Amino acid sequence: MFSNENEFVPGRLLIRKAPDYSFRMQTRPALQSKIKSIYESSDHREFLRSYLETRKKTGGLRALARKAGFKSPGHLAMVVSGERKLTSRSAELLAQAFGFRGRQKSLMLAYAKLDSARSERERAVAREEVLRLKSASPQFEINQKQYAFLATWYYPVIFGLLHQREVSQDPAEISLRLGRGVNKAAVTKAIDDLAALGLIARGEDERWVTLNAALTTPEDVRSASVAQYHRNSIRLSEDALELPLERRELNGLTISVPDRLLPEVKEKIRRFRSELNELLANENEPADVYQLNLHLFPLTQMRKEGPLK
Helix, strand or coil, X not given: CEEECCCEEECCCEEEEXXXXXHHHCCCHHHXXXXXXXXXXXXXXXXXXXXXXXXXXXXXXXXXXXXXXXXXXXXXXXXXXXXXCCCHHHHHHHHHHHCCCHHHHHHHHHHHHHHHCCCHHHHHHHHHHHHHHHCCCHHHHHHHHHHHHHHCCHHHHHHHXXXXXXXXXXXXXXXXXXXXXXXXXXXXXXXXXXXXXXXXXXXXXXXXXXXXXXXXXXXHHHHHHHHHHHHHHHHHHHHHCCCCHHHCCCXXXXXXXXXXXXXXXHHHHHHHHHHHHHHHCXXXXXXXXXXXXXXXXXXXXXXXXXXXX
């Protein structure tokens, strides 16, 4: 079973957010003196903070603002602190100041798109661009595998199938069970990625075995994958309308929910999901893998001055 809301829990697998190791949390001089590259940094702010921390004796913020062509160091300071968004113009100036070309410049501009995104869809697209541009480094090759596991619908399905005993683990056979255009090569790559992430390993009989592993993901990987996971889930639920009734259970409820009761309703939904996870997560007999979607969202907007009389 794979569940996803504020956390990812595919069966017995815990996926958690990576801790923030920005320079503000580092106290040892050896760590403070190291400048993180733009590829290593979680975003433009962490990169700028890391750079400025090592430039305190040479003008720091003022010198960088002057070199980049900002009208005032205060503007740059607000970008670094997050009080101002990084615009494409500011990203261009900073890229020029650092001498960035090619992929580095593109990554700085992608950070600007992410910072200025106005919708969840725009944010998802920008995060995916950031991950793609970061993928040149070995660490972010791993992060892309994490993203694939969390955002590609058939990765957790394959994880679930490999957990079952006495079920064929041949990629060609799994491809046939998945359908939807997922070919043998895609299944083989998914299995290789699961192994690289430490989520599966070969047992004594050479069959794949799922592991009780914890997968720690950086925030950019996690954030980008959440929206994609839910888009996939919605699309798959539309396809499920074509299944016979005995193979599916689709229900809906449209009802008023006062703000004061919303936390309680959400907690009941989470508890129900957890109970199902406890019931089914350790089952490993041959079976089909199902998708359970639980969606709760408003269909109306309250008037700012209050409801109509």
